[in-house]
Amino acid sequence: MITHSQTVVIPSFRLDCGVTLSPVPVAYEMYGEMNDNASNVILVEHAFTGDAHAAGISDADGKLGWWDRMIGPGKAFDTNRYCVICSNVLAGCRGTVGPASINPETGRPYAMSFPATTIGDMVRLQKELLDALGVERLLAVSGGSMGGMQVLEWAVSYPDRVLSAIPIASTGRHGAQQIAFNEVGRQAIMSDPDWNGGDYYGKNPPRRGLAVARMVGHITYMSDESMREKFGRRLREKASLEDEDSDVFEVESYLRHRGSQFVNRFDANSYLYITKAMDYYDLFASENLANLKESDTRFLLISYTSDWLYPSYQSLEIVNLLRSRNHDVAYVELNSNYGHDAFLVDVAQQTEVVHGFLASVNRNREARANRGPTVKEKVRR
Amino acid sequence: MSATTQTPVPGIAPSLLGREDYAIISALVPNGAKVLDVGCGEGELLHWLTENKGVEGRGIELESGKVHKAISKGLSVYQGDINAGLTAYPDGAFDVVVLSQTLQETQHPREVMAEMLRIGRKVVVTFPNFAHWSVRISLLLHGKAPTTKFLPYSWYNSPNIRVLSIADFEDLIAEENWHIENRIFLAGHRRVTRWPNLLADVAICLVTKR
Numbered sequence: 297m298i299t300h301s302q303t304v305v306i307p308s309f310r311l312d313c314g315v316t317l318s319p320v321p322v323a324y325e326m327y328g329e330m331n332d333n334a335s336n337v338i339l340v341e342h343a344f345t346g347d348a349h350a351a352g353i354s355d356a357d358g359k360l361g362w363w364d365r366m367i368g369p370g371k372a373f374d375t376n377r378y379c380v381i382c383s384n385v386l387a388g389c390r391g392t393v394g395p396a397s398i399n400p401e402t403g404r405p406y407a408m409s410f411p412a413t414t415i416g417d418m419v420r421l422q423k424e425l426l427d428a429l430g431v432e433r434l435l436a437v438s439g440g441s442m443g444g445m446q447v448l449e450w451a452v453s454y455p456d457r458v459l460s461a462i463p464i465a466s467t468g469r470h471g472a473q474q475i476a477f478n479e480v481g482r483q484a485i486m487s488d489p490d491w492n493g494g495d496y497y498g499k500n501p502p503r504r505g506l507a508v509a510r511m512v513g514h515i516t517y518m519s520d521e522s523m524r525e526k527f528g529r530r531l532r533e534k535a536s537l538e539d540e541d542s543d544v545f546e547v548e549s550y551l552r553h554r555g556s557q558f559v560n561r562f563d564a565n566s567y568l569y570i571t572k573a574m575d576y577y578d579l580f581a582s583e584n585l586a587n588l589k590e591s592d593t594r595f596l597l598i599s600y601t602s603d604w605l606y607p608s609y610q611s612l613e614i615v616n617l618l619r620s621r622n623h624d625v626a627y628v629e630l631n632s633n634y635g636h637d638a639f640l641v642d643v644a645q646q647t648e649v650v651h652g653f654l655a656s657v658n659r660n661r662e663a664r665a666n667r668g669p670t671v672k673e674k675v676r677r
Numbered sequence: 678m679s680a681t682t683q684t685p686v687p688g689i690a691p692s693l694l695g696r697e698d699y700a701i702i703s704a705l706v707p708n709g710a711k712v713l714d715v716g717c718g719e720g721e722l723l724h725w726l727t728e729n730k731g732v733e734g735r736g737i738e739l740e741s742g743k744v745h746k747a748i749s750k751g752l753s754v755y756q757g758d759i760n761a762g763l764t765a766y767p768d769g770a771f772d773v774v775v776l777s778q779t780l781q782e783t784q785h786p787r788e789v790m791a792e793m794l795r796i797g798r799k800v801v802v803t804f805p806n807f808a809h810w811s812v813r814i815s816l817l818l819h820g821k822a823p824t825t826k827f828l829p830y831s832w833y834n835s836p837n838i839r840v841l842s843i844a845d846f847e848d849l850i851a852e853e854n855w856h857i858e859n860r861i862f863l864a865g866h867r868r869v870t871r872w873p874n875l876l877a878d879v880a881i882c883l884v885t886k887r
Contacts, residue, residue, distance in 0.1 A: 596748065615755065619765040624735070626753040628744045648749045656751025 297352035297368060297375075299325050299361065301391060306424045311386075315411035319400070322425045323348045323391020324383035327367060328375030334431045335661065338373055338654075339422065340382040341439025341446040344570055345513075345562055347390035350382035351375075365643045372643070372650040377658070378435060385446075386421045387413040387570055389563035396497065396563045408494035413569050415442075415577040416584075419449040423457075435661065436654060438462035440639035441606065442570070445577050448614065452584035455591035460657040462650060464598045465639040467610035468579030468617070474605065477516050478571040481509030485564045494565050506564045507555030514554050519602040519635030523547060579614065588621060595625040596653045598646060600638040626653065690868045694721050698803045701861050701881045702775060705801050706730060710772035713737070713797060715759055715789075716779035720747030727752070735771075737762040759783060763792040771797040780804045781837040787849060790884070794855065800884045808842030809864075809878045826865075827878050843874045850884065859883040 301323050308318035325348045330337060340350050340363065351367035353360060363382075367373045373380050384392035387410065395410040426434070437450045437458055444466020451461040467474070485491055488505025496502060518526075527547035544552075579585070595618055599611040608629045618625040630645045632638035639646065693700035699722050706712055709731045714723045717736030724747075726732045736754035738744045747754040755762060759779070774797030776789070781804050783789045793800045805827040806812075815823035822832040830837065843862070850857055862869040862877035869877040 594753065612757075616765040619755065620767060622767055622770050624733075624753050625755065626748045627755045627757075628748055629741055629756055630745065631741060645745055649745055652749030652751050659751070 297327065298355050299327065299349065299352035300355050301325050301348055303391060304425055304428045306421065306428070309386075309421055309424060311411050311417045312414045313412045317393060317411065320386075320393050320421065320424075321391065321397075322383055322386075322393075322421060324381055324425060325349055325351075325361075326379065326381050327351050328377070328379040330379040330431075334379075334429075335433065335435065335665070336377065336658075337379045337381060337426075337431045337434055338436045338438065339426070339434050339450070340367065340373065340380055341422075341437065341443035341450075342382060342385065343439065343441035343443050344574065345510075345558070345567075346443070347388065348382050348384040348392075349390075351380065362640065365641070366647065366650070372647040373438070373654070374651070378654070381426070381429070381431075383422055383425055385418045385570065387418075387566055387573065389566040390561075392421075394563065395494070395565035395569060405497040407497065407565055410565070410569060413573050415445050415449050415573050416453065418573070419446050419453055422446070422450075423454060426457075433457050433459060435657060436460040436462055438464065438650070439466075440464040441466055441636065442574050444606075445574065445579075448579050449577075449582075449584070451591070451593050451595070452579070452582060452587050455587050455593055458593050459661060460594040460596065460653070462596045462598070462653070463611075463614070464646070465600055465603050465606050465611075465636055466597075467606050468614045469577060469581075469610075470575050471610070475575045477512060477605075478575055480512050482568055482571060484508040484512070485567060491564060494568075496564070501559065502564045503556075503559045506559045506562065506567060507552075509564075509567060510558040510562075511551040511555045514551055516605040517636045519604065519633060521602060521633040522635055522637070525633070526550075580617065588623065591623065593623070594653075594657055595623060596650070597625065597627045598639070598649065599627075599629045600632045600634070600636070600642075601629060602633050603636045603638060605636040689866055690863055692866070694725060697863050697866060698777065698879055698881055699725070701863075702777060702801050702803065703730065705799075705859065705881070705883050706732060706773050706775070708732075711735075711770070713766070713771045713774045715763070715774060715776045715793065716782075717743075717747060717752075717754060719743045720750055720752040720754055722775070722777065723747070723752050723754075724750050759789055760785065760792075763789070763796060766796040768795055769798060773797055773799050773801060775801045777801075777803045778805065781807075781839045781841060783839065786839055786841075787853070790849070790855070791853070794884065794886050798885065799858070801881065802846075802884060803879060803881045804841065804846065805837070806843050806862075806874065806877050806880055807840045808844065808874050810875050811878075813875075825878065843877065843880045846880065846882065850882075854887055856885050856887045857882050858885050 306320040309320045310316045350363045351361035384390045387394045399406045437447045444463030447463040485505040488502035490500045491502035530546045532549045599608040615627040632642040634642045690697040691700040712732045714736045723734040727734045744756040774793040812823040861881045862873035863879045
């Protein structure tokens with residue numbers, strides 16, 4: 297499947313902080329066919345450093361989508377049946393407006409003058425995108441990690457527009473440890489002299505700082521077991537006499553490699569804005585929680601045994617909040633050694649669970665469309 | 678609702694998914710009810726009730742592998758243990774709470790019963806009767822912890838940490854001033870109407886608060 301990134305330009309968009317951006321390009325990709333009444337649409341939310349390219353092979357750079365294991369014909373998000381949309385988040389750097397975009401008022405990149413962004417802003421901008429695409433209701437919203445936060449925000453912001461919500465390996469709010477890791481990443485960037493107060497566009501970007509931030513991040517995405525299996529204490533073999541990476545542990549070499557790769561595709565200021573958006577997100581303190589009262593949204597939460605960045609207890613917090621309000625929620629903690637990355641790489645069980653859950657949501661939707669109210673709705677009246 | 682008081686054919690009990698107790702439980706659950714199955718396993722009963730009686734089903738199950746299978750069937754099942762699992766629900770959240778063949782495995786059966794009666798208007802409990810005649814004879818003649826069809830385990834690997842009879846259960850109900858609205862007893866495929874505490878190997882009780 298060759299995929300193509302598209303852009304919708306939202307004329308103007310007001311953020312939680314009160315600032316209005318204009319115009320606002322939003323990059324997105326779409327997989328599978330949208331049906332006539334747009335009732336088969338699934339919105340997929342990317343994680344922190346992800347982008348709109350969730351599946352297939354990009355026609356721009358030939359790369360595979362970040363959730364290609366989950367999205368495609370016959371996969372969990374089956375593009376033979378559903379239409380899957382994924383967009384790059386606000387404040388990102390992969391096609392949607394962010395700090396690296398040109399501010400039309402000054403003709404220069406926004407840099408640190410870009411307005412503070414929230415998870416709520418990201419979700420409201422996605423709603424604008426869906427309005428533009430003519431999608432009224434979503435069969436499902438799903439995503440892992442920060443994607444899961446957006447899923448939750450969708451469920452409380454627009455309960456009438458979300459038939460089902462599937463946050464995976466996620467949380468309703470960051471704890472001190474998660475904020476701490478993000479702060480280490482931010483400090484790594486800001487203490488790089490090349491960061492220059494965020495004003496580095498057209499000059500040397502803070503490559504070293506951003507690479508270190510990514511290295512720290514990568515450690516939190518793995519687990520003790522997965523690192524032991526993947527690297528152990530093995531030393532990297534000398535490729536040549538001049539090889540500066542020689543005589544280092546494989547894990548060091550791996551992290552350096554991932555760090556240096558990352559700086560080619562990610563903007564340091566986006567890193568700062570998006571980590572702040574994550575840190576400030578708090579579902580449990582959200583005024584929008586009240587909207588859930590009349591919600592019929594079905595929830596499926598999945599966590600992973602070895603995920604210590606977003607541990608299961610944080611999913612349970614959400615599950616118990618929903619159960620205490622009598623919402624329809626399924627929850628499973630799947631076994632995996634892959635740590636937080638499990639939702640991206642260890643997808644066999646996740647596929648089965650999501651596939652079955654979606655089929656059931658879709659059956660209920662069809663039954664409702666064909667027969668009027670469901671048994672549950674009749675009982676309520 | 679008529680389904681709650683309906684009596685299956687005397688003599689041979691009908692079976693559902695190969696189990697007589699399931700057939701009786703399903704007869705005790707009204708159509709369209711909101712049902713919580715506590716210890717639902719892979720969700721066979723819940724799935725049947727959803728498909729055939731239009732119930733709005735929820736489940737609690739501890740084992741990840743079973744929860745994963747249940748959710749894959751489209752069921753809203755929560756992975757967790759019974760005690761922590763019940764407390765999160767608000768009062769009167771369910772029309773019927775089902776606890777099938779699990780009471781004898783719980784650490785705090787009285788608290789579990791109380792919690793189920795808090796969150797459900799009616800509670801269907803099924804449990805093996807440890808005072809069945811075969812158990813009594815086995816203990817009397819052999820002097821060993823008995824193993825039967827419904828109690829197939831040895832003493833050292835049995836999940837059945839609570840040894841109760843039908844008479845014991847009725848005592849608890851009386852002590853707590855709860856009410857058994859309907860009681861059905863089985864011996865294998867047959868229904869038992871006389872001397873259940875001696876002749877029945879399984880009891881199914883519909884319990885409510887007074």
